[in-house]
Amino acid sequence: MNSTEFHRNILLVLILLTFSLSYSQAQSDTVRIGEMLQRAEVLRTTNPDSAIGLAIQALNIIDGSDNKELMVRVEHTLGNCYYSRNDFELALSHLKKSLQLATEEGRKFWVAMNLNRIGNVYQLKSDYGSALQAYTEALNINRSIDNKSQLARTLVNIGTVYSITGSYKEAIENMLKALETYEQAKDYEGIAWASLSISRLFSRIDLYEKALQYAESSLTHYRQLSNINGVTLAKTELANIYYHLGMYPKAKEMATDVLATNQQNQNIYGQAANHLLLGIINFELGDYTSAKSNLLTSLELKRQVNDSIDLAKLSRYLGEVNLKSGNVAAGLESLEQAMRIAQRQRVLTDQRDIFLSLSQAYRLRGDYRRSLDYFTRYSAVKDSINASQIARMEMQYDFDKREREQELISRQREAIQQAKLERQRMLTLFISIALLLAVALAGVIFYFYRNKKKINALLVAQNQEILRQKEEIEAQKEEIESQRDLAERQRDQIAGQQKQITDSIRYASRIQSAVMPRTDTLATFLTDYFIYFQPKNIVSGDFFWVTRLNDGRIAIAVADCTGHGVPGAFMSILGITLLKEIIAYQQVNTAGDLLDKLRQMVIAALNQSGQVQDSHDGMDMGLLVVDAKGRKAEYAGAYMPLLVSRNSELPEVSAGVQPETANGWSIYEIKGDKMPVGYHLAGERPFTTHRFDLLSNDTFYLMSDGYTDQFGGALNQKLMMVNFKKNLLGLQTLSLSRQNEELQKQLIEFQGTQKQVDDILVMGFRL
Incomplete structure (x- = not known):
């Protein structure tokens, strides 16, 4: 080998060695960067600063490299870390760099x-407009590459935007599609996330029973997956639902438990949300010191991580706490700050609540002009939200309809599969029998062919006749089966439609029962009571209501809304909602004053002005307001009387009220005004407030006209109030529970075979 060849070989070896070392270094850097990015994704939710440091290190290592795919991942992870730290501008900068590189490289997954x-x-x-545009583009790309898990996650994101902006029908459609897609992909973590998102949507529109169902489902899945962060999120949602259902001890217990978990995991965002919820719960329980401590802690935590979620609500409750503590100036400052945040974030529900709080605050300060101005703004926003509540009801109807359709499709698919299996079995059996017959027939033909051609010919003819008859019979059988199947389908369709309607009304009955006082609530106000409640058509236009006023007095009401069934039920829910709003935000002086305020709100809610095309709906109501300590009572009625039972030897209930007396007992009827809670052609006179003293063992009866207007008896006439009072006089020595049984028994005997003509509600009670 000469000198030139030797040097050329040495040079070739050096080049190969350098290339090998460079390739090994590149491979080592790729693995190292991949590990750093995985570590950053793990840390970004609990320690975003450390995660950002790791991602920047990875970026410095790869800087200048031509590995575009790895650069896409690094920029995306760095954007994720800044997103977790709420540094949105830097997050957008790095995410858009990653997006541009992914687009240039044709990496649709990363796009x-x-x-x-x-x-x-x-x-x-x-x-939200830019957010929806980005989600829509991601949705189309995920569909093109058939990435079901990311497709479902994008659908959840789109549904969340629609939920925030009040498009609830579109929100539930996208979230249900997401849940179905996750189920098809058997992505159980995605199923848990979609269920949690649907629960949050139902909480947003006050359907807390539905929200509870999906939140519990989400918690079950996260526990099965041992996903601690998911379990914490689901428990946080459950605590919020329990709060809105009025289950304050249970909500507080769960929120405290979640707070401990978030503190252990150093989850600042979760701690801030938990302290906010605990502050709201303590405010509702009247513990204003603890409420203020929780709210200030939540505010400080949110400032640490630049978290603006629910910041308007937090500031509003700080203002409310200061108002309750007598610090009006500090309360106004917090409320004004809350309004600026709510307007910037464009959250109508927060703006509505803050306007009302500002109105009350300025009234306390004596600035009635500004108080009226904010109350006018509150009313305008409330009307806007009331319009969206109709959309919520439509969304719930569409949701129930979709669930029924999905159930019907599943049953149809199952029925089709069963039918296919049955046809295959019958076909196999038929072919087997036909083959056996063919073999046997071939043997007979072969045997007789050699022996008796004449007999063989006869057998062939007979076989043809048998086949013809068989085909005729099968044709008749198919026609009969077709007619039978048609009749069964029509029968099942009618039965299904009837069941759907009945189920929807029964579900509405559950909602109506949920908004009326529960037995444990009644027991806190009344020493003894009975309620005879019998709707005419599952749901009722009658309702009862018991609460404590802001001055400590107890209010008991029974109402009979226009109509019965579903229309009456809508009116009853409107009535309860308005009563709660009056008690929460207005000063009530007398029973008549409360009915006056309720009448004004009903007229406003139904837009009644006396025009022909206006709604003429309203309600009859009896309202008793009791000062148990002062032993005083007030009564006001709209077409509805109050009956008071008292021992005949005791003083009269009220001068000028003549009682019905028998067996040592007297029943006094205090009549209500002859005008409804709603628009009245005769004008709006103030409701009369009747006052009287309470005595021990006084028994009170409030009732709609459904009992006394019932037809029956030998002459098929109405029962009437006079006969009802006579019946009551004969029951005064019995307990209230026995009185209830006897009243029901007497009505059944009187009614006989006649149909119930109206909703029935009779409430008897002692204080």
Whole structure:
């Protein structure tokens, strides 16, 4: 080998060695960067600063490299980390760099991932139009590459934007599609996330029983997956639902438990949300010191991580706590700050609540002009939200309809599969029998062919006749089966439609029962009571209501709304809602004053002005307001009397009221005004307040006209109030529970075979 060849070989070896070392270094850097990015994704929710440091290190290592795919991942992870720290501008900068690189490289998976996260950033910045645009682009890309898990996650994001902006029908459609897609992909963590998102949607629109169902489902899945963060999120949602259902001890217990978990995991965002909920619960329980401590802690935690979620609500409750503590100036400052945040974030429900709080605050300060101005704004926003509540009811109807359709489709698929299996079995059996017959027939033909051609010919003819008859019979059988199947389908369709309607009304009955006082609530106000409640058509236009007023007095009401069935039920829910709003936000002086305020709100809610095309709906009502300590009572009625039972030897209830007396007992009828709670052609006179003293063992009866207007008896006439009072006089020595049994028994005997003509509600009670 000469000198030139030797040097050339040495040079070739050096080049190969350098290439090998460079390739090994590149491979080592790729593995190292991948591990750093995985570590950053794990840390970003609990320690975003450390996660950002790791991602920046990875970026410095890969800087100048031509590995575009790895650069896409690094920029995406860095954007994710800034997103977790709520540094939205830096997050958008890195995510858009990753998006541009992924687009240039044709990496559709990463294009969709970046668009999804960019949508998250815009959503937290309250730029919902940009968020929806990014999500929609991600959705189309995920569909094109058939990435079911990311497709479902994008659908959840789109549904969340629609939920925030009040488009509840579109929100539930997208979230249900997401849940179905996760189920098809058997992505159980995705199923848990979609269920939690649907629960939050139902909480947003006050359907807390539905929300509870999906939150419990989410918690079950997260526990099965041992996902601690998911379990914490689901428990947080459950605590919020329990609070809105009025289950304050249970809500407080769960929120405290979740707070301990978030403190252990150093989850600042979770701690801030938990302290906010605990502050609201303590405010409702009247513990204003603890409430203020929780709210200030939540505010400080949110400032640490630049978290603006529910910041308007937090500031409003700080203002309410200061108002309750007598610090009106500090309360106004917090409420004004809350309004600025709510208007910036464009959250109508927060604006509505803050306007009302500002109105009350300025009234306490004596600035009645500004108080009226804020109350006018509150009414305008409330009317806007009331319009969206109709959309909520439509969304719930569409949701129930979709669930029924999905159930019907599942049953149809199962029925089709069963029919296919049955046809296959029958076909196999038929072919087997036909083959056996053919073999036997061939043997007979072969045997007789050699022996008796004449007999063989006869057998062939007979066989043809048998086949003809068989085909005729099978044709008749198919026709009979077709007619039978048609009749069964029509029968099942009618039965299904009837069941759907009945089920919907029964579900509405559950909702109506939920908004009326529960037995444990009644027991806190009344020493003894009975309620005879019998709707005419499952749901009722009658309702009863018991609460404690702000001055400590007890209010007991029975109402009979226009109509019965579903229309009456809607009116009853409106009545209860307005009563709660009056008690919560207005000063009530007398029973008549409360009915006056309720009448004004009903007329406003139904837009009644006396025009022909206006709604003429309203309600009859009897309202008793009791000062148990002072032994004083007030009564006001709208077409509804109050009956008071008292021992005849005791003083009269009220001068000028002549009682019905028998067996040592007297029943006094205090009549209500002859005008409804609603628009009245005769004008709006103030309701009369009747006052009287309470005595021990006084028994009170409030009732709609459904009992006394019932037809029956030998002459098929109405029962009438005079006969009802006579019946009551004969029951005064019995306990209230026995009185209830006897009243029901007497009505059944009087009614006989006649149909019930109206909703029935009779309430008897002692204080």
